[in-house]
Amino acid sequence: MAGARGRASLGRCWLGGKGGGWAGGSPACGIISSLCFMPAGLKRWLSSAAPAPRVCVVGSGPAGFYTAQHILKHHGGAQVDIYEKLPVPFGLVRFGVAPDHPEVKNVTNSFTQTARSERCAYYGNVTVGRDVTVPELQQAYHAVVLSYGAEDNRVLGIPGENLPGVLSARAFVGWYNGLPENRHLKPDLSCETALILGHGNVALDIARILLAPLPLLRKTDITAGSLAALACSKVKRVWLVGRRGPLQVAFTIKELREMINLPGTRPVLSPADFTGLENAIKDAPRPRKRLTELMIKTALEKPVEKPVEVQAAAAREWGLKFQRSPQEVLPSADGTRVRAVRMALTRLEGSGDSAKAIPTGDVEDLECGLVLSSIGYRSLPLDPAVPFDAQRGVIPNTSGRVEGVPGLYCSGWVKRGPTGVIITTMNDSFDTAQSVLEDLQVGTLDVSSSREGFGAVESILRSRGVRPVSFSDWEKIDAAEVARGRAAGKPREKIVDPQEMLQLVGH
Known part of the structure; x- marks a missing residue:
């Protein structure tokens, strides 16, 4: 088949489930429909005794x-x-x-x-x-x-990366989501400041989980072990650091708004990072424009999303730091854990998504006790x-x-x-x-x-x-998780040990 016409039928598809809906192009094609806009020859071939x-x-x-x-x-x-x-x-x-x-x-x-x-x-x-x-x-x-x-995750490739207190975002997400290989992770949450390297949705997810009020997390399918650890967490400040500027962030407006609206926290964005950006985004695509406008509003004005008094009383805070590239993870005096990350300050060459971060020669040390590297999967x-x-x-x-x-x-x-x-x-x-x-x-x-x-x-x-x-075996595991969750007032309590899963299905 000559690909173009057949592939055009993939433009609009049903996502399924209770939250499902149509995405993209023409409503005539969804996974629920039959042969959609396939060329007649392919339709005849598929309907014959192939x-x-x-x-x-x-x-x-x-x-x-x-x-x-x-x-x-x-x-x-x-x-x-x-x-x-x-x-x-x-x-x-x-x-x-x-x-x-x-x-x-x-x-x-x-x-x-x-x-x-x-x-x-x-x-x-x-x-x-x-x-x-x-x-x-x-x-x-x-x-x-x-x-x-x-x-796997991409590595930073810098000195000190293997110090205790430096974790990949992938491992941390796997830990709170019940990925078996990460079930023994013991992130040290005894520090006040965490640093997340990266400006994507995963970075915002992690910041939200670190700072979210416990009553909110208790209603989710977060694992029992990570919930217990977060209940004892001393983390009250999270910085999200990126090599480039506000116009290059990879997160989306939904996740940013969710973070801005997180109860008990306040955003800390430097107005200096956003001055003059109103002109720069005049001709930007609408999603980028709306996202940048929300960051500008958050930095330059009191956000309309939250009353000022609630902002002032917030015990926890988070912020975005731009044009900083990690050079070295610095150890504590006794060498047993992370103390800070040395950042090279950068300037941007080019504009938009293709802008490159070039080190200026200046450095800055950002104090923290936990570093989460969210620079991509591999x-x-x-x-x-x-x-x-x-x-x-x-x-x-x-x-x-x-x-x-x-x-x-x-x-x-x-x-x-x-x-x-x-x-x-x-x-x-x-x-x-x-x-x-x-x-x-x-x-x-x-x-x-x-x-x-x-x-x-x-x-x-x-x-x-x-x-x-088998899938019916999985459905037994699923039923057990849902039952355990119901007992705890959660949608499910994930089983994190594969051996326990296998025992449930008689292996």
Whole structure:
């Protein structure tokens, strides 16, 4: 199929769940509809007695589920198996979305519908690259789609980065969201000042969690362990520091407004950072303009969002610091923990999103007892058989087709890098799924010989002592978490130990 017309059908899609809605383009296309605006030839082909391709998706986050969803909707015979290294599904929806943003998690309702499809199967507790290799999956399936995301963080690469008290944002978010690998993290919250390096939504999420009133957090699915630690926290000031200026921040207005309105806190923004910006944003795109106007208003005026007396009485504060690039993490006198971060002051060359931060030669030490590095996530290579661009942290691909490996595809962050929100990932995953459908139609994927799919993989896993977790197993874990949450007055109490999860399902 000539891609353009087929891909145009991906412009508008139903997000599913109670909070679902239409996103983008024409209402005639959604995941709930059937074949949308597909070219007539592809429609005829899909509705004929086409062979039943077996497709496997590695990763059960948004990218994996959206890829599976689109293939199942638009190929009436395809069977899709989803593999996940954890016993529990949903990836960053479960482990990345902030606990106080439950509406964003409603997409799991449509993912659950997909997993319950008779042509879809979920196999958790299976680590691809270790328990089963990618070449073994390629032998068992007609197409393999890698959607395993970005499971590492970018490092700062500066002296003192490994001092106690310096953590990655990824680990901290994983800790309060119940990611098993971060359950033993013990962030030292005994200091008054925390420093977050980065000006994205994740940085704002972390600042909000650090400063939020406990009654607000108690009503969320934040883990019991992190809630207990935050209850004893001495942190009352959070600085969010970026290399560039107010016109280059990566967070969105919704998250900024939420932070400005956080009860018991006050924003501290320096008016000097915003003088003259009104003229600079006259011709800026509307989202950037509105975001900058809100920062200007917060810096130069008393915010209308909160009464002045409440602001003055706020026990906690947060602020944005600009044009500072971390050079070194400075240790305390006894060398046992972080004392400050030495910042190089920068000037901007260029304008807009392409502006570069150039060190001026001046430095400044920002005192703090906790440093959280929120400068981005990073994908890792999964299997020696899969090409990987270590520089960019992605699998080299064209429209999701892995370069030089027919029948192998990728979607989500491992395809394009760790950027964007769930809707971005949805459209990106549909693009990859469309490539799979096109390759099935034109015969690039040969389905004339049948493949065993999970039948072949199951014997491999058994020989290696691996017992997969089914979706109905996950639903038992889910029910247990919801029941525990109900007892605590929360939507759920996440189980953070994989062994406990496996015991629940009789493994």
